[in-house]
Structure formats: C-alpha cells, structure tokens
Amino acid sequence: MTAARHEQTGSSCHRHWRAATGALVVLWAVSAWATDPLAAGQTPVPESMPAPELRFLPPPQPQGPVVLDMPYEAGPCCPEECPIPSGAASNCFDDLWAPRPWGWHLLPNNLIYTSYLAGPKEPRFATVWYDDAAADPFTPAVRNGWMWDMTTGGRMSILRYGSDPVLHPQGFEVQVEGAAFVRLDPGDEVDLRSSDYRFGIPLVFGIGRWQTKFGYYHLSAHLGDEVMLKHWSFPRVNYLRDALVWGNSYYLFDWLRIYGDVGYSFNNSGGSEPWEFQFGTELIQARPTGIAGAPFLAVNGMSRQELDWGGNVCVQTGWAWRGARSEKLLRIGFEYLYGSDPQYEFVFYKQNRAGIGMWYDF
Numbered sequence: 438m439t440a441a442r443h444e445q446t447g448s449s450c451h452r453h454w455r456a457a458t459g460a461l462v463v464l465w466a467v468s469a470w471a472t473d474p475l476a477a478g479q480t481p482v483p484e485s486m487p488a489p490e491l492r493f494l495p496p497p498q499p500q501g502p503v504v505l506d507m508p509y510e511a512g513p514c515c516p517e518e519c520p521i522p523s524g525a526a527s528n529c530f531d532d533l534w535a536p537r538p539w540g541w542h543l544l545p546n547n548l549i550y551t552s553y554l555a556g557p558k559e560p561r562f563a564t565v566w567y568d569d570a571a572a573d574p575f576t577p578a579v580r581n582g583w584m585w586d587m588t589t590g591g592r593m594s595i596l597r598y599g600s601d602p603v604l605h606p607q608g609f610e611v612q613v614e615g616a617a618f619v620r621l622d623p624g625d626e627v628d629l630r631s632s633d634y635r636f637g638i639p640l641v642f643g644i645g646r647w648q649t650k651f652g653y654y655h656l657s658a659h660l661g662d663e664v665m666l667k668h669w670s671f672p673r674v675n676y677l678r679d680a681l682v683w684g685n686s687y688y689l690f691d692w693l694r695i696y697g698d699v700g701y702s703f704n705n706s707g708g709s710e711p712w713e714f715q716f717g718t719e720l721i722q723a724r725p726t727g728i729a730g731a732p733f734l735a736v737n738g739m740s741r742q743e744l745d746w747g748g749n750v751c752v753q754t755g756w757a758w759r760g761a762r763s764e765k766l767l768r769i770g771f772e773y774l775y776g777s778d779p780q781y782e783f784v785f786y787k788q789n790r791a792g793i794g795m796w797y798d799f
Contacts, residue, residue, distance in 0.1 A: 533691055533723060534645050537600040539608055545594050545601055547764045549610045549643035550650045550686060552592050552798055553696060554719045554768070555737035555753045557779035558635060558656070560590035560616035562799075565772055567792025574786050575668045583623055584790070586780075590616025590635075591799055599643070603762060604723065605688075610641040614654070620661075620780050629661035631782040639682075646688040650698075655679050658707065658781035676707035676781040684715075691723040708785065710742040725761040733757040733768060741777070743784070749776025753794070766798045 552559035569581035592614040599608010618633040637654030658676035665673070684698030697716040702709060716738050722731035733755060739748035755770015773791045777784055 533605050535602075537602055537607075539599050540601070542597040542599070542601050543595075545597050545606065545610075546762075547601075547603070547606055548592060548594055548612065548641075549597070549599070549606050549608065550612070550639065550641040550648045550684070551764065552614075553715070553717055553737055554721070554733070554735035554796070555717060555751045555772075556715065557737070557739075557749070557751055557774070558618065558633075560592050560614045560635065561588055562591065562797040563588040563794060565792055565794035567772065567774075567790040567794075569788050569790040571787045571789045574783050575664070575671055581788070581790075584630075585621040585623055585627075586618070587621070588616050588618050590614070604764060605643075607643045607645065610643070612639045612641055612650075612652075613637070614639065618780065625667075626663070628663035628667070630664050631659065631661055631780045633658045633781050637682075648686045650682070650684045652682055653680070654682060654700075656781070658784070660782050674707040674782055674784070676709055676784060677705065678702040678709050679704035680713070688723075692720055694719045694721075707781075708743055709781075712742040714740040721757055721766075722759060724759070726757065726759045727761075728758075730756045730758045733770070739776075741784075744777055747777060749774055749779060749788070751779075753796075764798070766796075768796045770794065 552561055564585070564587045566583065566585055568583050571581055573579050573581050592612060595611045595613055597606065597608055597610040599610065600606050613636075615636040616634075618635070620630040620632070622628045622630050633656060635654055635656045637652055639650040639652030641648065641650045643649070656676075656678045658674065660671075660673045664671070680700045680702035682698055682700040684696065686694060686696040688694050695718045697714070700713040700715075702711045702713070705711065717736050719733070719735045721733040721735070733753075735753045737751045739750075740746050741748050751772065751774045753768075753770055753772045755768055757766060757768040757770075759766050770793070771791070772794045775789050776787065778786045778788045
C-alpha cells in the first residue's frame with residue numbers, strides 16, 4: 438500500500454513538471470512573436486536610417502536693438518563669474534551705460550527709475566529715530582521730543598522691454614510702488630500717532646544717463662486710534678490725494694544724480710491742493726561696494742501749493758552698501774529735516790528734527 442502511494446506521488450510530480458515546462462515554452466513563443474516586427478505586421482527599421490534631427494530651443498539671451506544715447510567706446514564686460522573684491526568695486530562695472538541688447542523681461546531684478554534717497558514719501562523699508570524741536574501738535578506748549586518714524590513698502594518692476602544688466606537697465610518699464618508710513622511716540626506708551634498710505638503705478642523710460650516717469654499715485658493720511666482717544670478734541674484731517682506725476686532723473690556722473698518731478702492732484706481732500714514739486718540730488722557709489730561700504734549724501738526738497746509754495750528740506754548722509762548682483766542698497770546714517778511735517782495728518786505743522794536712520798531699497 439505504501440509502495441503504491443509513492444508511485445502515485447511520483448507520477449503526480451512528473452505531470453506538474455511537464456505542465457510547467459509546456460507553459461514556459463508557450464510564453465517564450467508568444468514573446469518571440471511579439472518582438473518580431475515581421476510577425477507583428479510592422480515595418481523593420483533599417484540599420485542605415487539616419488538619426489532624428491535635433492531641434493534646439495531659442496537662445497535665452499535677449500534679442501533686439503542696441504540703443505545708444507551718445508558715442509560709445511567699447512570696454513570690459515561683466516560676466517556672471519565676475520568677482521567683486523572685498524572693499525572695492527570690480528573693473529567689470531567700468532561701463533555702466535554700455536549699450537546692451539533689448540528684450541522682454543517679466544519681473545526683472547532691478548529698476549530703471551529708482552526711489553529718491555532722501556524723499557520722505559518714497560517707498561522702501563526704513564526706520565528713523567529723531568528728536569524734534571518743534572511744538573507738539575497736541576500740546577503746543579511743549580516740544581515734540583523723540584519720535585520714531587517707520588516705512589514699510591517698496592518699488593518693483595513688473596514688465597520691461599529693454600536691457601537687463603546688473604546696474605542701470607534701459608528701456609520701457611511698468612512699475613508698482615506702495616508703502617505705509619507710520620509714526621510712533623516712544624514717550625507716550627509707543628502710541629501710534631499717525632499713518633499715511635501710498636500706492637502708485639509709474640510708467641518709465643530710460644536711455645543712457647537719463648530716465649523719465651509718468652504715473653499715478655493715491656495717498657491718504659490717518660490719525661492713530663490711541664491718539665484720538667487721548668486727544669479727542671484734536672481736529673482730524675482727512676488728507677487725500679489722487680495725483681498724476683511726471684519726473685525726470687539724470688546722472689551727471691556715475692556717482693552723481695539730479696532729479697525733479699511735478700505732481701497734479703485731480704482729487705483732493707483735507708486741505709490738499711493740486712500742485713506739488715520735488716527736486717534733489719544724490720552722491721553715492723554707483724558700483725557694488727563690497728563689505729567695506731562707501732559714504733553717501735542725499736538732499737531732497739518739496740514745494741506744495743497748499744503751503745503757499747513752502748515745504749520741507751531733508752538731508753541724509755552716512756554709509757551705504759550696494760549688492761553685487763542687483764541694485765539692492767542698504768544705508769545707515771544721519772537725517773535732518775526742516776519744514777512741513779511729512780506725515781500729512783500734520784501737514785500744516787512744522788518739524789525741526791535730527792536723528793539716525795536705516796534705509797533699505799530692493
């Protein structure tokens with residue numbers, strides 16, 4: 438009985454082995470037929486057929502005209518690997534105004550028309566601590582004393598048809614600008630005294646050393662909540678401007694800029710009147726400074742119709758650092774302002790202030 442059982446088991450194993458072998462043979466035959474182009478009804482590719490043609494993408498460099506505003510003698514270029522020595526500007530930036538190809542650039546890294554360094558209402562990141570000798574608007578018998586002004590905002594390029602060098606691009610450009618200007622009172626629980634808000638859209642053109650802009654901006658002024666609660670009898674001014682502005686800027690030298698603009702407000706409130714003028718000059722290292730930095734001096738003046746053509750003058754001086762791969766600029770220094778208060782909630786009050794500040798343009 439045991440021998441018969443062993444014989445039956447061996448016969449069963451042989452049957453399973455023969456079935457598995459047959460299945461493998463069938464799979465091999467199907468695979469060979471599928472990969473044979475003649476059997477599958479496909480046309481075989483001859484070995485002598487040439488390789489497919491390669492199609493390259495368009496070059497990434499901008500294509501377009503090279504525009505000159507004056508005779509130009511070729512000089513050194515500025516390759517991407519150009520080193521910036523510590524504490525000095527690189528020779529690769531010798532020709533800041535060199536003509537370069539124009540093309541379309543979305544969100545470029547720099548600006549054709551930059552913010553005025555000493556302009557009190559220019560968008561940037563800034564903070565200034567100062568002592569004001571003028572009378573306090575809420576308590577005229579005492580002086581303003583120490584105040585803290587801060588600016589949070591910036592100016593950026595949205596679209597450009599022009600060149601795209603590290604410094605001083607040229608062409609046509611659409612910008613947007615916006616900032617909040619706030620004043621805190623450290624001597625009174627750091628209360629928010631006032632805040633101004635500005636938003637604008639400048640259209641810019643630059644060629645060589647000259648830049649011009651035409652744009653629109655909205656500006657409104659607001660009194661701080663804590664101040665309104667503590668000085669409820671103070672007359673709040675609903676100051677507002679919707680203005681068109683035309684500005685021009687020219688670099689007499691690489692390090693010396695002069696500028697001026699005129700604004701006309703078609704929507705006024707809170708004592709605002711249509712016309713305003715702004716002008717000034719800036720002396721600052723035009724090339725990357727390295728870690729050592731370089732000195733700067735900036736002067737800005739404003740004249741306003743609502744002040745019987747009076748206004749204010751602001752002077753800034755100190756030390757500046759300019760980035761190697763963009764026009765980013767960090768400054769630390771001294772500021773003096775005399776004339777009408779640049780916080781437009783107090784536009785009809787005077788300031789005579791001096792202090793220290795930090796300003797960052799990006």
